[in-house]
Amino acid sequence: MVKSAENDHGENRKQQEDDVILENTPINFTMSQTRKNNSSEGETKPQTSFVNKFLRGSKAESREEKNDLQTTDSQAGDWIQKAATSDAAKPLSSETELRSSVEENEQFLQKLGEKAVDKCLDLNNCGLTTADLKEMVTLLPFLLDLEELDISWNDFVGGTLHSITQQMHLVSKLKILRLGSCRLTTDDVRALGEALEMIPELEELNLSWNSKVGGNLPLILQKLQKGSKIQILELVDCALTSEDGAFLGQVLPVLQSLEVLDLSMNRDIGGSLNSIAQGLKSTSNLKVLKLHSCGLSQTSVKILDAAFRYLSELRKLDLSCNKDLGGGFEDSLAQVVMLKHLEVLDLHQCSLTADDVMSLTQVIPLLSNLQELDLSANKNMGSSSENLLSRLRFLPALKSLVINNCALESETFTALASVIQTGHLAKLRKLDLSYNDSICDAGWTMLCQKVQFLNELIELDVSLRPSNFRGCGRWFRHLLCAVTKLPQITEIGMKRWILPASQEEELEWFGQDRKRSIRFDHGGFQEADFPLSY
Template sequence: MSQTQKKNSSDGETKPRTSFVNKFLRGSKFMSSKAENGKESNDLETTDFQPSNDTQKTAALDTAQPLASEVELGSRMEKNEPFPRKLGTTAVDRCLDLNNCRLTAADVREAGEALEMIPDLEELNLSWNSEVGGNLPLILRKFQEGSKIQTLELVDCGLTSEDGAFVGQLLPMMQNLEVLDLSINRNIGASLNSIAQGLKSTSNLKVLKLHSCGLSQESVRLLDAAFRYLCELKKLDLSCNRELGGGFEDSSAQLATLECLEVLDLHQCSLTADDVASLTQVVPLLSSLQELDLSANKRMGSSSEHLLSRLRFLPTLKSLLINSCALETETFTALAEASTYLPALEIFDLSWNKCVGGNLKLLLETLKFLASLRVLRLSSCALVTEDVALLASVIHTGHLAKLQTLDLSYNDSICDAGWAVFCQNVRFLKELTELDISLRPSASRDCGQWFRHLLCAVAKLSKITEIGMKRWILPTAQEEELEHFHQDHRRSIHFDLGEFQ
């Protein structure tokens, strides 16, 4: 379940509340150790820009159902016993996930005593429970004497600045902490001084997420002072902090000391030209970097030539998201040249950069040699017929063989002849599961004869399940062809034609 879905769930659009006991019985059976569940940290929601679908994946809630006898037992216990005792009777010992449980104020108050009954707790997730805000010291008081806690997730808990200050005071007592997620708590930016001081004592920290936390330029300076103590940090998420722009100008030197950093997310941070100049000196030194997200920083477009050209020094980079950055021809050229030195690249998102249109040929060598590429997104790039013809020729020659997702949506300037050439060659993408050629919301067009080529190609693609074709209108004859296709092939392929069909 994505975080956006969880958010919707917390607004009251989900099934009736499951008893705490049932949740705990389920959790203790399937989530008792980190090794068994392989749990990963939640990805973070994006807001008002055109997003990539490839940001790091969210943790899935365990859907296993308890035995009938356990359900009955839980039901009886919920009616007759207080919350701390209900928690104490379960086998929860290391991992407690109360994510999106609609905790009431009373539940939150009782949880402070209940947590004291779990001395070996290693993972605690209280995310998406707004009543946690203002009560955090009461809930986490047991940790003031030290703890074995390794993962603490408090996403969208309505934390106050006082809660943030308490977290800062608590961090030195959490010597085993490896994952800290305080995302979508917009008031804790005011207490970042305390949090940053506390981070200096968490040398084992591997994941730090402060997405949408009201961080400012001053926050960057405070965090940068703490980075030198976080030698094990692998993932840093500072995204969707719009007031952060300008903070990297003179405060990024210690970022370069994060030699183990694998993921850096700075999307929608209002990065300035001076920020980019500073990051140009730092990012190429992050030799372990595998994922870089600079999306939705439109002010960096004309000033990022040197930063993008130096990405060639990151040979292990697997994911590069640079959509909605207002790139210009010179910066795109620098990026295209650098990308030929990124052999491990698997995810490449250039969407919403109009300069790509008519210039896709600059990526020709990259597209030929990115043997590992799985996701290519070129949505709303002002592509022209020449661009898709070039892409078709690359596909025809056997390149992009591992491509699974191809997004060419919102490129309305491609003529029917261009789509025909592309559709005739898409059959060579044997691993393709998702293709999107939708038109932008303001447009609609009749499908040309290329639709028949598309159906023939899809018939040869055994793994494809989703084809986005929103706002393309199928004449009656082509509707019948699609119906016959479904009858003949009996495969679960969704043609998303949107509202026009």
């Protein structure tokens, strides 16, 4: 499993005390691992294999027996045809042996359940054993049209990947291969590199959270040829070395179709950013670039800025949790204006200085397609962000604004409330102002009076820090009034704001005889769900 990142990775997150936030292991979606034993006419169905338990979309456990048998029989015929074709190419000694092989395949395939498909095999986070992997390998020869294979988050894959890669020539149509957090060994990495030649249609490769990829990246990517169809390359937390970064920079020009590059949580590649940036100049189709927590420095901004002019199709840029970036944005963003299609900009926890904010104030208004902006956990922004927030009026498409834990002042809220009232943020759906405890009641009042103009707002968070508790002022009544005029709002975060008895009664009255549900989250003090109409 992924180890938690160091404390400085998530200061802007809201789970830990004293602003020290730990990044948690990514959410894993565990597929159904049981199937009910249904019976038809007194007969019990044979025990299903692991494939039936985990195949994507399998709903066998809730289907009736009749539908299950009809679908299985229908699909089994097609699969048996493939099995016969595959086995016919082998030197079997007799027709009897061929028939026996087909019958065995039929029995195995009938255990797949009604949703068995031949293009997608998703065994993500299924707790596969070595025996399960062997069974999966026997299945591959009958999945000649397989396009997606996901065996991520299965520890026992490590050390056994060669048994799978040896069959890659049979699934040459494979487009997606996900091996995240599989405890791959160096031998696995080498075997994978050799197998990539056999799957020329590959479009997505995910090797995230495999530390042995670090120092061995050339073994994987050296076989890639010009004209590679890879569109998505994810190498999150792979312990990549500076040498790996330099090699990647040399490979990038080969990846002409690359659209997503995620190198997050590889702290040592900051030293090879020159090589990576040089390679990025050849990836004109790139739409997503993630360099979260990559050990970037002040000079990194200038290096990346030189590459931005070649990345006109970029939609998402994540430079978050690079604390040494602070001060690097000063007069270093001349080419950001080339990112005309940029929709997401994440600069949270980058130690932005007042001069950085001034530079961003000049640049951000030129990104008219920006939909998500995250500047949270930059405590030195303070009052210097007043002009920046006033420039948000030039971002008509903005849907998410996250500026929590930024030591904002009341003057900043005033600037944000001019912008809101004039209707320039009409598309905003998420507004996170939490952990800005220095705002006085007058500032909250002014903001709450203007919130009613955010017609598409769904989520509002004004929570306090875990170490702070305050009583709600008169602004709470203005908030309730504004909420009645917001047709989309469903979530209001108010953790650690203490409601006196009179305001609790007011909130309870407010929720009576209402039709739409809005959740006021008070954390440990109160969690009230009330239906609301407007």
